Amino acid sequence: MNTARDDILGGIRRALRRGPVSSENGAELHERVATHRRNLVPARAAALGHRSRVELFIAMAEAVQTTVARISSEGDIPAEVARYLAAENLPAELVLAPDASLDRIPWDQRPLLQIRRGRAEAHDAVSLTPCLAGIAETGTLLLASGPGTPSTLNFLPDTHIVVLHASRVVASYEDGWDLLRNLNNPSPQAGEVDRPTGGPEGADGAPLLPRTVNLITGPSRTGDIEQRIQLGAHGPRRLHIVLVEDAPPQP
Amino acid sequence: MQPTSRSFPANARAGLADPVLQQALGLARTGFPQRRLEAIARLPEFEDLREEGRAIKDHVLAHLDFYLELYERNVIASGGHVHWARNAEEARAAILDICRAANAKIVTKGKSMVAEEIALNEHLEQNGITPVETDLGEYIIQLRHEPPSHIIAPAIHLMKEQVADAFRSAHTELDPARPLGDPRALCDEARTVLRPRFLAADVGITGANFIVAETGSSIIVTNEGNGDLTQILPRVHIAVTGIEKVVPTLEDAATLLRLLARSATGQEFSSYTTISTGPRRPGDLDGPEEYHVVLVDNGRSALLGGEFQDMLRCLRCAACLNHCPVYAAVGGHAYGWVYPGPMGAVLTPALVGVGEAGHLPNASTFCGRCESVCPVKIPLPRMMRHWREREFAWKLSPPVYRSGLRLWAWVAQRPALYHALAGIASRVLGWAGIHRGRFRSLPLASGWTAVRDMPAPQGRSFQSLWAEHRRHQGRSR
Numbered sequence: 036m037n038t039a040r041d042d043i044l045g046g047i048r049r050a051l052r053r054g055p056v057s058s059e060n061g062a063e064l065h066e067r068v069a070t071h072r073r074n075l076v077p078a079r080a081a082a083l084g085h086r087s088r089v090e091l092f093i094a095m096a097e098a099v100q101t102t103v104a105r106i107s108s109e110g111d112i113p114a115e116v117a118r119y120l121a122a123e124n125l126p127a128e129l130v131l132a133p134d135a136s137l138d139r140i141p142w143d144q145r146p147l148l149q150i151r152r153g154r155a156e157a158h159d160a161v162s163l164t165p166c167l168a169g170i171a172e173t174g175t176l177l178l179a180s181g182p183g184t185p186s187t188l189n190f191l192p193d194t195h196i197v198v199l200h201a202s203r204v205v206a207s208y209e210d211g212w213d214l215l216r217n218l219n220n221p222s223p224q225a226g227e228v229d230r231p232t233g234g235p236e237g238a239d240g241a242p243l244l245p246r247t248v249n250l251i252t253g254p255s256r257t258g259d260i261e262q263r264i265q266l267g268a269h270g271p272r273r274l275h276i277v278l279v280e281d282a283p284p285q286p
Numbered sequence: 287m288q289p290t291s292r293s294f295p296a297n298a299r300a301g302l303a304d305p306v307l308q309q310a311l312g313l314a315r316t317g318f319p320q321r322r323l324e325a326i327a328r329l330p331e332f333e334d335l336r337e338e339g340r341a342i343k344d345h346v347l348a349h350l351d352f353y354l355e356l357y358e359r360n361v362i363a364s365g366g367h368v369h370w371a372r373n374a375e376e377a378r379a380a381i382l383d384i385c386r387a388a389n390a391k392i393v394t395k396g397k398s399m400v401a402e403e404i405a406l407n408e409h410l411e412q413n414g415i416t417p418v419e420t421d422l423g424e425y426i427i428q429l430r431h432e433p434p435s436h437i438i439a440p441a442i443h444l445m446k447e448q449v450a451d452a453f454r455s456a457h458t459e460l461d462p463a464r465p466l467g468d469p470r471a472l473c474d475e476a477r478t479v480l481r482p483r484f485l486a487a488d489v490g491i492t493g494a495n496f497i498v499a500e501t502g503s504s505i506i507v508t509n510e511g512n513g514d515l516t517q518i519l520p521r522v523h524i525a526v527t528g529i530e531k532v533v534p535t536l537e538d539a540a541t542l543l544r545l546l547a548r549s550a551t552g553q554e555f556s557s558y559t560t561i562s563t564g565p566r567r568p569g570d571l572d573g574p575e576e577y578h579v580v581l582v583d584n585g586r587s588a589l590l591g592g593e594f595q596d597m598l599r600c601l602r603c604a605a606c607l608n609h610c611p612v613y614a615a616v617g618g619h620a621y622g623w624v625y626p627g628p629m630g631a632v633l634t635p636a637l638v639g640v641g642e643a644g645h646l647p648n649a650s651t652f653c654g655r656c657e658s659v660c661p662v663k664i665p666l667p668r669m670m671r672h673w674r675e676r677e678f679a680w681k682l683s684p685p686v687y688r689s690g691l692r693l694w695a696w697v698a699q700r701p702a703l704y705h706a707l708a709g710i711a712s713r714v715l716g717w718a719g720i721h722r723g724r725f726r727s728l729p730l731a732s733g734w735t736a737v738r739d740m741p742a743p744q745g746r747s748f749q750s751l752w753a754e755h756r757r758h759q760g761r762s763r
Contacts, residue, residue: 040370043583044530047351050590056352064352068534074338074541077301077331096552133571154571157485171553182569186518193732208540215536243364244501246573247518248561255511256557259311259423259439259448260318260469268422269477269484280426280658 069241073209073217080171083084085283088171092204094225095174096276099253103276109198113145115277116163116196120148123273126246128153134183136165137198154185158187162188163196165266166182167218169204169276170221175252176276177211179218186247195198195254195271201280227270287405287433289638291622294645310443311617314436318608320554322659327547339545340663342538343599346530347590353499354531354581360502364564366577373392374404377582381406381491381524384578385415388522390488396495396506396513397421399437399602400526400582402624403637408493417491418449418483419510422476425613429456435618437625438550438604443617490516490574494527495601496542497579500535503563504579507546507556514560523562523574529581530598536561542601545661546711550603558700585637593672597632599662604629606656612649621646628656635673644682647673705749712743719743 037045038179048054056064079103080091093103104115120127131137155162164184168177176197180186189195205211255270265273291295301307326332344354358368360611369384371377377400385393393410395401395417407417408426419428423441427434434440441449450466453475466472492513494504504525508514517523528639533539547553566573588593599648607613607627618626623643625633631646640647647670656666677683678691719725727735733738 038370039372039583042372043370043581043587044351044354046583046587047354047529050587050592051348051350052591056349060349061352064349064534065356068356071500071535072538073537074333075334076341077329077335078545079329086429099554099557157481171525175555175559180570180573181567182571185571185573186514187572190514190518209537212536212540217604241500244503244563246563246565246567246570248503248563249514250555250559250561251560252553252555253556253557255531257422257473257510258470258551259421259426259441260444260449261468262439262442265469265473267477267700268473268510268513269420269480271413285509 037164057115071212076207076209077172083171083206085204088202088206089204089278092169092171092174093278095171096169096253097174098257099174100192101174101253101274101276103278105280106279107280109139109279110141110144112140112198112277112279113142114146117145117148119196119275119277123194125161129163129196130156130159130188130226132162132164132188132230134165134181134186137163140198155190156186157191159192161194161196162192163198164188166197166199167214168279169199170208170250171204172208173207173252175208175250178249178251179216180247180249181217181245188247188272189249189251193267193271194275195251196275196277197251197280198277199277202282202284211250215248216242218242218245254284287402287408287623289623289634289642291634291638291646293605293644294620294622294649297622298616298649301453301620304443304617306448307443307617310445312394312615312727314439314442314608315614318552318604322549322608323552325548325552325554328554329544332545333549334681335541336543336663337542338660339601339661340531340599343662346532346534346538347595348599350529350532350587350590351533357497357499357502357532360499361577361579361659362502364502364577366502366564366579369578369580371404371582371584373584377526377580378406378409379582380580381526382409382413384522384524384576385410385489386413388489388576390415390522392483393417393488393489393491394484394487394516394520395424396420396425396490396492396508397438397440398491398526399434399624400493400528401491402434403584404526404582406526414436418487420480420484420510420516421508422473422510422512425476425480426452428454430603433619433624435626436604436607437602437627445620447500447547472577484512484515484519487516487520489522489524490518490520491524491526492517493545493577494525494761497525497527497532498534498536498539498561499532501561501563503561505539505543505559505561507543508555508557509551509553514558517560517562518573521574522576522578523565524578524580525562526580526582528586529583530586530600536604542661546601546603549601549605549659549661550577563636575647589636592637594632596664597629597636597669599664600629600633601661601663602629605659605661606664609655609659611651611653611655621649629664630670632664632666632673632739640673640677640680641682644673647677662713685749695717697759708749713748716743 257268435443724739
């Protein structure tokens with residue numbers, strides 16, 4: 036008896052009136068995948084210089100109820116977080132991503148902030164995480180899971196604060212994909228430790244994507260009742276970006 | 287669910303007479319199309335993106351076996367499992383097996399039309415597993431024990447009062463006197479009630495808007511964040527999806543994602559677009575320990591290579607529903623199965639048979655709005671015509687209708703006779719209706735005159751005006 040897999044693939048080939056893809060044609064298709072050629076990328080963000088791209092990112096993010104605070108250095112993050120929590124009438128408690136990129140933030144400047152590091156639990160009200168990039172075309176944040184960046188931090192708490200460096204604002208989703216593909220994953224899979232590339236790999240030797248990649252554009256929302264938009268359906272009610280205005284990337 | 291598409295005429299009449307439904311549809315008629323129009327006006331490349339989206343999907347369909355095999359290899363390489371299902375029964379069995387192996391009691395679900403198509407919830411319930419819908423709209427209709435009436439806004443047929451009633455009868459542990467007068471309160475209550483379910487679930491089941499061959503990933507697009515809580519909290523994540531959802535690369539997904547949210551809700555981008563690849567990795571503090579994909583054929587591969595292949599480009603954005611005058615008048619339940627509106631009128635006969643769903647492709651004015659807003663340019667009216675032709679060829683339409691159509695075709699093939707008969711009819715009607723200008727009722731046309739007047743023909747026929755116009759043109763040259 037044929038397996039379901041054989042039947043489905045066979046059915047597809049019969050319907051298309053051909054056998055399996057020939058090796059020549061297959062090589063072409065593999066090439067199409069391996070080069071990950073870009074399709075049309077809208078000019079909206081791609082045509083902009085870095086400074087205007089950051090402005091576009093902020094405008095697009097604010098248009099979907101994300102709030103953005105611009106600060107000039109990482110040293111100002113604790114003050115901004117304390118200010119934001121007080122302004123929103125939130126307790127001075129947060130769960131912080133256990134990622135090394137947040138280690139150098141001088142939290143001891145604000146001793147009243149209670150900080151726990153780890154994944155989010157049911158009772159956590161506020162989380163703070165880093166992100167890989169901001170995508171200007173729609174004001175979208177790109178976050179990738181890993182040992183230092185558990186995905187629950189992005190969804191369980193009512194309030195999600197994200198640290199974004201202005202130098203990490205890119206134009207398009209495609210720019211984000213390139214960042215993902217070049218991530219040097221420091222935790223190789225079991226049994227693969229001796230691979231020279233270090234990171235886990237997909238079937239054709241391409242680097243494996245992080246387990247969960249989140250593109251986040253504004254706080255959680257629903258229009259399921261009478262099409263009236265409500266924020267905070269299941270994910271965070273508030274999304275706050277702390278934008279660190281560091282030096283723009285060298286071209 | 288058992289289709290009731292055979293009773294479309296009766297369903298539609300009931301929908302037209304339902305004041306709550308009409309009020310709810312009134313809100314939908316203006317909201318979605320207006321927001322879509324504004325969103326595409328902000329993106330000058332939108333038309334070019336539609337063309338590219340169409341081309342990407344056509345490329346995939348021409349090499350569907352290749353991309354599915356590549357996708358499967360990459361899922362396995364990332365530590366996930368792929369299950370192939372020829373039909374709904376195999377898909378349900380595969381999912382039940384995974385749930386049983388995980389010793390699951392509570393299963394949370396993100397919104398999935400394929401899960402509706404394979405009637406997954408009933409099957410899980412029959413086998414002692416409690417499925418909990420977590421999308422707000424899906425949760426509401428699950429409480430009301432009814433199917434979705436729209437593919438992205440499942441509870442669009444309801445007003446807030448019906449939602450409040452459903453919550454009061456389901457959430458008996460809460461104070462019966464609590465105020466539930468506005469959507470905010472209802473949304474908060476659903477959030478509060480569902481949060482412990484998310485945390486208690488053993489298995490999370492989502493659909494997939496796209497699956498990516500290059501990376502072995504599944505992509506979901508949501509606004510509420512429920513799909514994400516569904517796929518990262520439980521120990522096991524199952525993504526159930528149709529075989530046509532595969533795209534070659536993330537770049538191809540990006541193009542289609544740019545089309546999807548704008549076409550669906552008129553958003554620039556949905557709140558959450560999430561790419562999931564395999565189970566949790568070493569060192570991860572959260573994420574599922576097992577990742578399964580159930581690839582469902584269920585009649586899809588049979589559409590390849592024929593006149594309905596274009597339907598497999600569908601992104602399930604619902605733009606065709608949102609712009610359809612028939613859908614807007616009768617609502618989604620009238621269509622009697624999972625997929626309503628123009629896309630349902632083409633897909634439902636393909637999946638459940640034209641004998642069952644033959645009314646649906648006939649429920650169209652052929653105004654063409656669906657095709658004009660489709661992000662991947664599916665020629666929906668043309669395919670509805672194909673179904674009508676098959677229905678006629680396979681002798682599925684009623685005899686009176688068939689002989690009427692045959693008679694009309696016979697006359698229409700004889701232009702002289704046609705003009706003579708049409709001229710007589712129009713003169714008789716014009717004379718009979720000369721005073722009032724319209725008819726309240728007409729023999730053989732009660733289907734029309736029961737709900738509106740028939741205008742009486744006035745002046746000369748188009749044919750004679752056209753002939754005269756041509757004569758004038760000939761003279762002026």
